[in-house]
Amino acid sequence: MEYQKYGEDGVRIVFGDAIDLVINENVRRYYSYLKSLNLKEVVDIMPSFSTCIIHFDSEAISFEKFVFYLTERESQINAFDIREPVIHEIPVVYGGSAGPDMGFVVSYTKLSEDEIIDLHTSTLYNVYTIGFMPGFPYLGTLDKRLYVPRLETPRVKVPKGSVGLAQLQTGIYTYESPGGWQIIGKTGAKLFDHTTEPYCLMNMGDKVRFVRA
Amino acid sequence: MIEVIHPGWFSLIVDGGRYGYADYGVPSSAALDTFSYKMLNALLKNPSDAPAIEVIGNDFSLRIGTDMTCAITGAKVEAILSGELLQPWTSFRAQKGSILKVKSIFEGFRYYVGFSGTIGIEKIINSYSTNLECRFGGFKGRPLMKGDRFVLKEPREEKPDKIPVENIPDMKPPHVLRFLKGPEMKYFSPESLSRLFEKKASSWYNVSSKSNRTGIRLEGEPLVFKKDVEKSIISEGILPGTIQIPGDGLPIIMLHERTIGGYARLGVIIKADHDLLAHLKPKDAVMLEMVGPDL
Numbered sequence: 001m002e003y004q005k006y007g008e009d010g011v012r013i014v015f016g017d018a019i020d021l022v023i024n025e026n027v028r029r030y031y032s033y034l035k036s037l038n039l040k041e042v043v044d045i046m047p048s049f050s051t052c053i054i055h056f057d058s059e060a061i062s063f064e065k066f067v068f069y070l071t072e073r074e075s076q077i078n079a080f081d082i083r084e085p086v087i088h089e090i091p092v093v094y095g096g097s098a099g100p101d102m103g104f105v106v107s108y109t110k111l112s113e114d115e116i117i118d119l120h121t122s123t124l125y126n127v128y129t130i131g132f133m134p135g136f137p138y139l140g141t142l143d144k145r146l147y148v149p150r151l152e153t154p155r156v157k158v159p160k161g162s163v164g165l166a167q168l169q170t171g172i173y174t175y176e177s178p179g180g181w182q183i184i185g186k187t188g189a190k191l192f193d194h195t196t197e198p199y200c201l202m203n204m205g206d207k208v209r210f211v212r213a
Numbered sequence: 214m215i216e217v218i219h220p221g222w223f224s225l226i227v228d229g230g231r232y233g234y235a236d237y238g239v240p241s242s243a244a245l246d247t248f249s250y251k252m253l254n255a256l257l258k259n260p261s262d263a264p265a266i267e268v269i270g271n272d273f274s275l276r277i278g279t280d281m282t283c284a285i286t287g288a289k290v291e292a293i294l295s296g297e298l299l300q301p302w303t304s305f306r307a308q309k310g311s312i313l314k315v316k317s318i319f320e321g322f323r324y325y326v327g328f329s330g331t332i333g334i335e336k337i338i339n340s341y342s343t344n345l346e347c348r349f350g351g352f353k354g355r356p357l358m359k360g361d362r363f364v365l366k367e368p369r370e371e372k373p374d375k376i377p378v379e380n381i382p383d384m385k386p387p388h389v390l391r392f393l394k395g396p397e398m399k400y401f402s403p404e405s406l407s408r409l410f411e412k413k414a415s416s417w418y419n420v421s422s423k424s425n426r427t428g429i430r431l432e433g434e435p436l437v438f439k440k441d442v443e444k445s446i447i448s449e450g451i452l453p454g455t456i457q458i459p460g461d462g463l464p465i466i467m468l469h470e471r472t473i474g475g476y477a478r479l480g481v482i483i484k485a486d487h488d489l490l491a492h493l494k495p496k497d498a499v500m501l502e503m504v505g506p507d508l
Contacts, residue, residue, distance in 0.1 A: 007393055007481030010452045019447060031236065044235035046450025046472050053450030055235065058484075129448065131238040131473030134347055138448065175347040192237070194337050194349040200237040 135192025214278030222270025288321030321384030333364030435462025
């Protein structure tokens with residue numbers, strides 16, 4: 001674990017340099033602990049695959065003092081009672097107009113549509129991080145046989161609920177947006193609702209299983 | 214009641230930002246020029262988190278339905294209130310039935326219009342700011358349009374006030390943006406970085422017309438990646454003002470609409486220059502100047 005300065009009001013904590021469940025769980029543990037402290041100096045926390053970035057209020061505390069404070073508390077992190085991950089089952093309509101890139105994925109992977117769906121629904125995915133748009137879960141790791149590159153030219157509009165593949169990740173668009181993931185299906189599950197708390201269905205570290213709708 | 218007669222090129226409701234939910238991917242969508250936003254509310258004697266209108270382009274025009282005090286800060290504009298010329302960065306009384314119109318902009322890009330009272334909209338996730346991509350917050354989650362009407366809650370008339378001219382920031386191009394080293398600066402070839410730091414004509418960039426509220430794109434000499442590095446990173450958190458370099462080598466300065474990014478981060482614009490980012494217009498000349506102890 002290494003603390004780095006990121007701009008004037010950022011701390012970048014590096015836990016590793018890979019997409020890896022153990023590293024990601026360490027990020028999650030740290031993030032959960034820090035969040036539970038509810039520090040007024042913390043503006044935002046951005047945990048992800050292998051790092052955790054803290055946006056702090058540089059008018060309230062200096063980088064050096066803040067890192068000193070964080071370092072002093074490191075020993076308490078392992079004793080912290082971390083929330084049990086929730087398992088979410090997400091129903092998906094695969095292919096057809098719900099999955100406009102299914103044809104490409106079939107030709108790229110040389111698998112049939114059924115084999116692709118079987119592979120996509122047979123893994124229990126980890127929510128490595130949430131971002132890109134509110135509530136969008138970065139899920140991994142995809143079965144290697146489903147590896148596909150991103151679209152060369154991103155789509156201008158990807159509909160809300162679209163389920164996509166990109167390299168060894170899969171994700172769910174929570175809002176209509178431009179995007180470059182290969183879309184293989186669509187879900188009606190509500191992953192983010194800005195009108196009601198808790199706004200976000202999933203938390204980092206939760207598990208997701210896709211099922212045929 | 215306030216009615217939008219003309220929304221300018223683009224106008225939307227903002228505040229100081231939607232913080233505390235970045236771990237769920239919620240960006241701050243804050244006013245881009247913080248100082249102008251704060252001074253607007255100070256002129257109006259409003260709470261520091263009152264909603265305001267952020268506008269680009271001229272012809273922005275409102276019909277004022279109640280006696281109140283209004284103010285304009287940010288880009289220096291030529292504005293008139295029922296025929297009378299207004300000074301930039303001042304507050305002024307507006308009578309019921311009067312028309313406020315911004316005729317032209319003579320320095321800067323974004324300006325802020327506010328009223329003594331509270332624009333009658335609901336906070337979404339603790340903020341009035343509009344999240345344009347997800348269409349929530351602000352006025353119905355979208356930019357203002359001709360004919361939109363909103364209520365001004367508890368309108369007040371305050372004594373007209375002004376920000377002294379010497380306190381109004383310079384917004385004229387060319388712009389020099391100072392930055393601190395970013396986590397992936399080592400991804401770039403030494404020749405490419407020294408070219409950036411030479412401060413010759415070739416190290417000036419121009420603001421691309423593809424820039425938007427998510428990021429400012431620069432056109433000019435591309436940064437060159439070292440041969441042995443990946444051009445993208447495992448996606449991770451980003452802060453406002455981060456200079457991302459995608460595969461084509463052309464910088465994108467991220468504003469307040471993303472919490473995570475997958476491009477190499479050359480640097481972070483220093484906070485003292487963040488407000489200036491609001492005033493970068495397409496074609497403006499921009500120089501990136503590295504500062505700090507890591508130089």
